[in-house]
Amino acid sequence: MKQAHFYISLYIIIPVICTGFAIFSSIVTFRLTEYWLNRGSDSGCPVFWMTIIIGGIAYASGLALVRFILKPVEKFVKEAKQLPALSSTETNKNRDRSVGELEQFARVFNQVTTVLSRVDARQFFPEIVGESKVMRGVLSQIMKVSPTDSTVLLFGESGTGKELVATSICEQSLRKDKPFIKLNCVAIPEGLLESEFFGHEKGAFTGATTRKPGKFEIANGGTIFLDEIGDMPLNVQAKILRVLQEREFHRVGGIIPIKVDVRFIAATNKNLENMVKDGQFRDDLYYRLNVFSLSLPPLRERIEDISLLVDHFLKYAPKPVQISSIALQLLLGYSWPGNIRELKNTIERAAVLAENGVIESHNLLLPVEITRQMVSRSVTPSLPENASIDDQLREMEKVMIVEALQRAGGIQVKASKLLGIKERSLWHRIRKYDIDVAAAKGATK
Numbered sequence: 001m002k003q004a005h006f007y008i009s010l011y012i013i014i015p016v017i018c019t020g021f022a023i024f025s026s027i028v029t030f031r032l033t034e035y036w037l038n039r040g041s042d043s044g045c046p047v048f049w050m051t052i053i054i055g056g057i058a059y060a061s062g063l064a065l066v067r068f069i070l071k072p073v074e075k076f077v078k079e080a081k082q083l084p085a086l087s088s089t090e091t092n093k094n095r096d097r098s099v100g101e102l103e104q105f106a107r108v109f110n111q112v113t114t115v116l117s118r119v120d121a122r123q124f125f126p127e128i129v130g131e132s133k134v135m136r137g138v139l140s141q142i143m144k145v146s147p148t149d150s151t152v153l154l155f156g157e158s159g160t161g162k163e164l165v166a167t168s169i170c171e172q173s174l175r176k177d178k179p180f181i182k183l184n185c186v187a188i189p190e191g192l193l194e195s196e197f198f199g200h201e202k203g204a205f206t207g208a209t210t211r212k213p214g215k216f217e218i219a220n221g222g223t224i225f226l227d228e229i230g231d232m233p234l235n236v237q238a239k240i241l242r243v244l245q246e247r248e249f250h251r252v253g254g255i256i257p258i259k260v261d262v263r264f265i266a267a268t269n270k271n272l273e274n275m276v277k278d279g280q281f282r283d284d285l286y287y288r289l290n291v292f293s294l295s296l297p298p299l300r301e302r303i304e305d306i307s308l309l310v311d312h313f314l315k316y317a318p319k320p321v322q323i324s325s326i327a328l329q330l331l332l333g334y335s336w337p338g339n340i341r342e343l344k345n346t347i348e349r350a351a352v353l354a355e356n357g358v359i360e361s362h363n364l365l366l367p368v369e370i371t372r373q374m375v376s377r378s379v380t381p382s383l384p385e386n387a388s389i390d391d392q393l394r395e396m397e398k399v400m401i402v403e404a405l406q407r408a409g410g411i412q413v414k415a416s417k418l419l420g421i422k423e424r425s426l427w428h429r430i431r432k433y434d435i436d437v438a439a440a441k442g443a444t445k
Contacts, residue, residue: 125142138296152166163267181222185231204251211251220262226267241285244288319352401419402435
């Protein structure tokens with residue numbers, strides 16, 4: 001017969017033990033004092049030694065209790081620090097000694113949480129590239145809303161990946177095996193929107209030679225994604241509102257109501273609140289759609305994801321290429337008004353123009369102002385004003401390497417990751433420019 005096990009929280013056990021020991025000590029001290037007083041003897045000396053004994057027992061018990069609790073934590077932290085995912089983010093040992101043990105534990109736990117959140121992102125959303133804090137927050141919200149049937153409204157600038165997020169929500173939902181219908185409210189002419197949404201009966205209008213089911217009818221049981229809903233005409237908005245409220249509609253030219261069960265996901269790059277105030281968007285439809293809103297950050301607010309996105313796009317480049325460290329730094333310094341879509345097109349274009357299998361800065365075809373700003377920030381005053389662009393780029397690369405070494409505390413493995421190049425490539429560049437790694441390391445202290 002299997003024995004039943006009962007587990008009591010440490011929040012109960014530890015206070016009970018401490019309270020019990022305090023009560024026990026008080027009783028022993030009281031009884032000992034009473035005993036010596038009844039004998040007419042001085043109780044000071046026995047009480048003193050009993051206090052010493054009880055204090056020693058309390059110290060030993062506390063030490064054993066702390067050891068019992070912290071030993072698994074220390075073992076976990078020690079093993080976690082050996083993992084490559086965490087050891088690459090560890091600072092030097094001198095810095096670790098300057099903080100308390102509990103602070104070190106908290107730091108490791110935070111790093112473990114960050115790594116686990118990145119693993120979750122890769123596992124559940126392999127098509128969404130991003131490990132920045134803001135993107136992990138977005139992915140966390142997606143995981144919460146996906147299993148529900150709540151209507152989702154996506155906000156974000158053009159090119160931030162709203163359609164990709166909508167697809168991910170559908171794939172993680174309970175309707176993932178049902179139809180997923182995408183509709184762009186801008187791509188369809190206004191006169192055909194109603195017919196595209198709801199379908200039409202035979203003879204409903206000129207050219208309607210057969211009955212045609214609409215997208216809502218096809219999506220029955222599944223999910224429908226309305227992209228750029230802010231551009232939907234007001235007359236169609238009223239009919240979409242009815243579908244949201246009543247879950248039924250009529251085909252164009254039809255009289256029989258058709259019941260549907262669909263989940264709505266809508267997206268827009270416009271400010272719907274301002275459009276409601278200006279009378280360009282129905283307020284009742286806006287409140288119906290805005291059940292769970294999700295704002296997608298522009299690329300300029302998630303700069304740490306640019307390197308990951310570049311690596312991802314390079315895998316699908318027209319030909320095998322790599323990107324130089326200077327070109328990558330230029331990409332990091334650009335504001336990307338077209339967001340991920342612009343970055344994707346830039347990488348694809350640069351890959352076509354690249355020679356010798358390496359994308360250089362001049363292959364990117366970014367605005368000239370960006371390149372000038374980058375060079376002006378990096379070039380040292382030692383260069384003459386009429387220095388050639390090659391000399392300026394070489395000096396710029398040298399400065400970038402020195403800065404990366406300083407940030408990495410002189411550790412070349414970390415510096416190569418910061419620059420987005422291989423360690424061997426960094427070593428060759430250090431020799432090429434005769435960079436003093438020890439001096440760069442000393443600059444951080």
